[in-house]
Amino acid sequence: MGTTERVLALLGLLQQRRVWTGPELAGRLGVTTRTVRRDVERLRTLGYPVHAGNGVGGGYQLGAGQALPPLLLDDEEAIATAVALLAGAGTGDAALRALTKLDRVLPTRLRSEVRALAASVESFGGGRPSVDSEVLMTLARACRDEVEAEFTYRGDVRRVEPYRLVASDRRWYLLAYDLGRDDWRTFRLDRMSEVSARTWRFRPRPAPDAAAYVQESVASRVYRHQARFEVRAPAETVRAQIPASAAVVRATTPGACEVISGADNLDFILLHIVLLGHAFTVAEPPELRERCEVLARRLRDAGVTSS
Incomplete structure (x- = not known):
């Protein structure tokens, strides 16, 4: 967490509760109490009325009844x-x-x-x-x-x-x-x-x-070929495997989903779906089903040991 992000997080915490101790703030922010003191000084420099109590029962709090000043950003x-x-x-x-x-x-x-x-x-x-x-x-x-x-x-x-x-x-x-x-x-x-x-x-x-239109455009419409698959795996699982800009994943049932993607080469799309590791069916285009047969024969031939 950078200094600016941490100071904003500190301000958010001070707005949530009336009083915080130094160790409590340090624990929430993942820093030392010394860093908390420095960040409190940064807030004061920006004009935020942060008060600090003395002793064991003391703590930090925003000034009661005072409006927060604007954040000093250009x-x-x-x-x-x-x-x-x-x-x-x-x-x-x-x-x-x-x-x-x-x-x-x-x-x-x-x-x-x-x-x-x-x-x-x-x-x-x-x-x-x-x-x-x-x-x-x-x-x-x-x-x-x-x-x-x-x-x-x-x-x-x-x-x-x-x-x-x-x-x-x-x-x-x-x-x-x-x-x-x-x-x-x-x-x-x-x-x-x-x-x-x-x-x-x-x-x-x-x-x-x-969002849906742009995602589908990026994932399929800009390519020469568009393909749609029925994948027998939960949509959440498949979304975690495919970048959002590479395919549209829509849930069809709790255990299955539709995947829409595109590429300039049909074999490229097919191999990526195969590598997901789930059972699937080609929905469209029809010529992609033919490519399944061609690639299946090629893989079978590659696995045959010549005598």
């Missing part, structure tokens, strides 16, 4: 902190609780920016991808304000109606309605340049589930 630091928390929000409640605390102590001028980001972001896979904060905030504001966005993508200028930002286990994506293609499209943020929000407002269209 714009880039606040946005970077929010980005890190939002990218990890899919992993559990901790990131969401931290984001809520950040919202309470941010200066008023930054709250709307962070809230715009929070309302425009979804995730799958629980990763923490790197991201250009300026691009992210430009698109988040465009999603919030329902204004068109424009950017260069793989050499082409694209004009879109931005809907949601989605964080995967490896990258950030924008789900938007592409006005030039007249359809929903997924865009990788790291492939964008010259990103800007336009002044032209739009009326939101009926939209697909952002």
Whole structure:
């Protein structure tokens, strides 16, 4: 745990209970009482009224009846902190609780920016991808304000109606309605340049589930071949074996699931499913069933000892 994260954790603990002893705080934070004293001084330097009692019965507490001052972060630091928390929000409640605390102590001028980001972001896979904060905030504001966005993508200028930002286990994506293609499209943020929000407002269209749409696009639609398998294993087990950006796993029964994936080579998909170690059936495409026969013969021949 870094210093900044630890100091924020200390502030959270002090907000939860009226009085904490030094050893109690040290135990919760996994540090020494000396480190706790230093972190308390850091909070005081930031303007938080932390009082310390003397003697065996003493302890640390926030000043009674006093409002907490704003957290002293500049714009880039606040946005970077929010980005890190939002990218990890899919992993559990901790990131969401931290984001809520950040919202309470941010200066008023930054709250709307962070809230715009929070309302425009979804995730799958629980990763923490790197991201250009300026691009992210430009698109988040465009999603919030329902204004068109424009950017260069793989050499082409694209004009879109931005809907949601989605964080995967490896990258950030924008789900938007592409006005030039007249359809929903997924865009990788790291492939964008010259990103800007336009002044032209739009009326939101009926939209697909952002996280599910982007995950399926990343896992299958971008490839030459798409495949669907019925796997006889619990969805939770299979999800733990496959990166979220490599396949969509949907539970069908408590002991079985559907796996949707894609690749430019059918044998590549098939071998990856085989290596999961579960019984499975090919649902589609039909030609993949033929590849099963071909690979089965090849493996049988490879295991035959020549005399």
